[in-house]
Amino acid sequence: MESAGTLERGLSVLRVLAADPRRRMAAGDLVRATGLARSTVDRVLATFAHLGYVGLDDRNVRLAPRLMELGEAYLACGGLRDVLSPQAGRLAEDLDESVSLAVRDGDAVRFIGQFTRRRTMSVAFRVGDLLPADRCAAGLALLGPPATWAEDDQLIEPGLVAVAVPVRDRDGEPVCAVSVVSHTSRHTAAGLREHALPRLLETVAEMESALARRASGPGHDAAVARRDAAPESRQAAAAEDLSRAAKKELGAGYLQSLARGLAVMVALGTPGGATMADAARATGQPRATVRRAIQTLERLGYVAADGTLRFVLLPKVLELGYAHLSGRAFRAVVQPHLADLVARVHESASVAVLSGDDIVYLARVPTERIMSVDITVGTRFPAYATSMGRVLLASLPEERLDGITPRPLSRHTITSTADLKAAVRQAAADGYALVDQELEEGVRSLAVPIRDRAGRVVAAVNVATHVSRATPADLVRDVLPALREAAARMEADLAYVHGPAWNGALPEAARLGR
Numbered sequence: 001m002e003s004a005g006t007l008e009r010g011l012s013v014l015r016v017l018a019a020d021p022r023r024r025m026a027a028g029d030l031v032r033a034t035g036l037a038r039s040t041v042d043r044v045l046a047t048f049a050h051l052g053y054v055g056l057d058d059r060n061v062r063l064a065p066r067l068m069e070l071g072e073a074y075l076a077c078g079g080l081r082d083v084l085s086p087q088a089g090r091l092a093e094d095l096d097e098s099v100s101l102a103v104r105d106g107d108a109v110r111f112i113g114q115f116t117r118r119r120t121m122s123v124a125f126r127v128g129d130l131l132p133a134d135r136c137a138a139g140l141a142l143l144g145p146p147a148t149w150a151e152d153d154q155l156i157e158p159g160l161v162a163v164a165v166p167v168r169d170r171d172g173e174p175v176c177a178v179s180v181v182s183h184t185s186r187h188t189a190a191g192l193r194e195h196a197l198p199r200l201l202e203t204v205a206e207m208e209s210a211l212a213r214r215a216s217g218p219g220h221d222a223a224v225a226r227r228d229a230a231p232e233s234r235q236a237a238a239a240e241d242l243s244r245a246a247k248k249e250l251g252a253g254y255l256q257s258l259a260r261g262l263a264v265m266v267a268l269g270t271p272g273g274a275t276m277a278d279a280a281r282a283t284g285q286p287r288a289t290v291r292r293a294i295q296t297l298e299r300l301g302y303v304a305a306d307g308t309l310r311f312v313l314l315p316k317v318l319e320l321g322y323a324h325l326s327g328r329a330f331r332a333v334v335q336p337h338l339a340d341l342v343a344r345v346h347e348s349a350s351v352a353v354l355s356g357d358d359i360v361y362l363a364r365v366p367t368e369r370i371m372s373v374d375i376t377v378g379t380r381f382p383a384y385a386t387s388m389g390r391v392l393l394a395s396l397p398e399e400r401l402d403g404i405t406p407r408p409l410s411r412h413t414i415t416s417t418a419d420l421k422a423a424v425r426q427a428a429a430d431g432y433a434l435v436d437q438e439l440e441e442g443v444r445s446l447a448v449p450i451r452d453r454a455g456r457v458v459a460a461v462n463v464a465t466h467v468s469r470a471t472p473a474d475l476v477r478d479v480l481p482a483l484r485e486a487a488a489r490m491e492a493d494l495a496y497v498h499g500p501a502w503n504g505a506l507p508e509a510a511r512l513g514r
Contacts, residue, residue: 007261007296009036010044011320017054017063018321024060047255050246051262052492055336063321065333065493070262071128071322072496073269074313078103080176081112083214084167084207088178089115091203095196097186100125100179102138102164105315106301109139109177112315125181128323131156137164138177149197152179153189161189163196165204170212178204241284260285261293265313268294268303273312325497330459331363331377333497334450334490338365338461341486345479347465349486350375351450353458354392357404359383362459375464381439384420385409387447388460390433394424395449395457412437432480434472442467446475448487453495461487 016033017025030041045061048054052066075081084101092099092115101113110130125131133139140150141164152162162181166174180196187195243259260283267282268274276294280287294311297303301316334351341349342365352359358380366375383389384406393401398421406415414420427433432448439445447462463479470478 005296006255006257007293008300009034009040010047010255010258010261011300011302012036013041013044014048014053014067014320017061018319018324021063021321021324026059026061030061043253043255044258046250046253047258050250050254051259053262057336063325065325065328065496067321068325068496069266070320071318071326073266074315074317075112076269076271077273077313078112078315079214079271080211083210084176084178085113085115087203087206087210088113091115091178091180091199092117094199095180097192097196098181100138100162100181102131102136102142102177102179103175103315104133104142105130107143108133109136109142110315110318111138112176112318126323126327128318128326130319136179137162137181138179140164141166141177141179142174148201149193151189151193154184159184161187161192163189163193163200165197165200167204167207167211169208170215175211176207178207239282239284257289257293260289261296264290264293265297265302265317268311268313273306273310275309275311279311328497330494333493334363334459334461335365337486337489337493338363340489341365341461341463341482342367344482345463347463347469347479348375349461349463349483350388351459351461351490352386352388352392353460354383354389355380357383359386359389359392359460382406382409385413385435385439386462387433387435387445387464388462390424390427390435391447391449391460392457394428394433398424409439410437410441412441414438432476432483434475436472437467444470444472444475446479446483448480448483450487450490450494452491458494461490 012034013030013036016030027038027041027045031038034041045054045056049056052064054067055062055064080103081101088099088101096117098114098116100111102109102111108130111125111127114125114127131139133143135152135155137150137152140152141147144150149163149165151164152160154160160181161184162179164177164179167176167178169175178200180192180200182192241260243256243263246259247254247256263283264279264285267279270278274282276287276290279294280290283290294303302314303311304314306312338349338351346367348364348366350361350364352361361375361377361379364375364377381389383393384404401417401421401424404417404420406413406417406420408415414423432446434446436444443464444467445462445464447460449457450459450461452458461483463475463483465475
């Protein structure tokens, strides 16, 4: 039987990967960094790969977006991000300055929310980043002498200034700090304080009221009632232990206790934490197994008892790759899936978003052929004449097409608004669009939508080929299944990367692709 030590060893591998995520690391590098046996590292990586937490490319290991579910579990457990983000976002807009939310993590502070303003000189902090408490305004506000506010006059970095105010719970204890961050090219420290502090204090008062409402409102009472429901009613909803089937399928290469321990961590990601019984029910694991996992996570500083029977996740969970992954661009997320799609169908593939009446290419992987479709990232084409444009237009009200006047780009191009509306309706009904030589003679393409967590279409992915290599029927039969699978994988990763705060706005997606 695998011991809980397997969970500890697995997390040590994750910490090494997360400490320097841009460095290309192979299994041998992880052996040297952790001191673990090569066979152990190989099994840990195989387990992570099965869970979708890492990708293995040419013997190198990369963190994968699904790993963010650990950090998302902490953020959901603490609840501060979800309650305070609306006010923080409004503050950033009102002041036209970047705003951060940070919590205490030992003798340091860790960011749980960032609301940045895009400028040439912009703040590069990410959710999950850790800063020394005595070198930043948020740390001084949370861990320094009690004060109404604190400031950072270029302590953390030359040119960076900030003012922060602690957010307190109903008992008067500081639980979070809100910082307004700027650059000396815009404000001195005193100037930023004068500009931001009055509105910042008003916002913190609103945040404290929101926290008080959450703690005593009907929603909280309902959540408590659900959590404390009778054991017999909760037992019917017990989940299946998915690690059993994986162990049976993969055998000795799969570390079941590692997968189970990580599943427990995710299960604790409910507002206010969870009891051992809750975690056992959510994971389908025996309570003794859950107890060993929680004890290991407590010892490592990822979990704490809250003084009742519940256990809560701690900010240290965010060290497990969250900062690196949360800062990834849209293009970086979809690119590996495009490469896999091209390797599978042996044709060029692209991702684009809608920008006005055009599509803009955000990512592309060409196929290696003497004759191939030559398009680069940033290229714009009229949406009406492209497969990706058709599926993107299909997500909009049909009246949106009234302002588009198709013009002939080839002898096959649709040139009437009525025909365009019919083609877009067909794309909406089919769930894909096939455009045959309308953009350019000889080019045939097939596209499907990419949706956000709310089901809204935010981008499209296509495969393009020369007419000599595939008929329309060939594309639908041979390429469409692979195209849909690639879109589903992109959607799964984007759901983790952008999190619940990502509203799926197309201009934002375009910005992320630059």
